[in-house]
Amino acid sequence: MALVFSLLAGGCGGGQASGGGSSSSSPAAEGSRTLTVFAAASLTNAFGQLAGDFQKEHPGVRVRNNFDASSTLATQIEQGAPADVFASADTQQMRILQKKGLIEGAPRVFAKNREVVIVPRSNPAHIRSFRDLAKPGVKLVLAAKDVPAAVYAMQILGKAARDPSYGSSFKKGVLSNIVSREQDVRAAANRVAVGDADATFCYASDVTPDIRNKVKVVEIPRTLNVVATYPIAVVKGSKNARLAREWVDLVTSQKGQRVLKKWGFMLVSSG
Known part of the structure; x- marks a missing residue:
């Protein structure tokens, strides 16, 4: 019985899914x-x-x-x-x-890369410019705090806070509108694409063909943006x-x- 159990155990095992190729034999x-x-x-x-x-x-x-x-x-x-x-x-x-x-x-x-703001195609929060992110009631999602896309977003907001035309109140207003943090930038972008959120910061490269017709891009002013x-x-x-x-x-x-x-x-x- 011990021998049979050993043989059966040796024949069992699990595999890991591939992100870019066909499975190995x-x-x-x-x-x-x-x-x-x-x-x-x-x-x-x-x-x-x-x-x-x-x-x-x-x-x-x-x-x-x-x-x-x-x-x-x-x-x-x-x-x-x-x-x-x-x-x-x-x-x-x-x-x-x-x-x-x-x-x-x-x-x-x-x-x-560079960051942009995306909103659902229907744009229920009527976000037409970067400034509108600070409007009360906007449902903003971001990637988790230590994710680079979110770090870049904070750098952008920091630059806006130092800009007299925006000021610290703009940054505070945007941060107060955060309703959730997602695992990564693609997850945040998908929340907006399906209409679960009003806006998010993501990379320009994240506006991929599968969501391009579901979102609108709101450009971040060049003077405030950062290069990833x-x-x-x-x-x-x-x-x-x-x-x-x-x-x-x-x-x-x-x-x-x-x-x-x-x-x-x-x-x-x-x-």
Whole structure:
């Protein structure tokens, strides 16, 4: 009976869902030929496309994209999650991992982004300009406080507070309208797209084809906006370091830049 139980136990096991490739035929093959990329949620579409390109160029290799808030991903890597590459929506989360000795070499900046405000297509709160975010009764959602998109939003509001034409009362008014915090920027954008909220801060690249017809974009004044910087690096101890470096090379290549531009990102050389 002990022998039978042992054989049965050995035959049971679970798999993890892939974010960017087809499933592997065996756990052993997956462990040796799966490239695991931890990437900011805003990179979902661009990295999804690049994963397909990478797999075509590397037969037998599967790219597993894990998309989430950069802060969440950094914490998972700190706790020992098996990642080969980390792509963050800000430099702060990358620096945290660097200081802990978890990053191989110097990170490379591969994209930039800017924030916008989106509202539902029906615009029930009648938000027509950035100033309208401070109107009483606006239901504003934001990503969680340590998510880069929310950090950038606070920087924008801080600049507005120092601008005499807006003032500190504007920032206070906007913050008082926050009704919920979401796991990441894509979750916040989706809340607006389905009409559960009146507005949110998100990246320009988050206005993807699946929500483009469901929302309206309200531009943030250029003098108040900030540029989001995206670094990428190989995670130290990666079991697929060669493949990881090739992924970084693809993302930073002209081909990778074209894909990122297609999905709304600013090129590295952009200001």
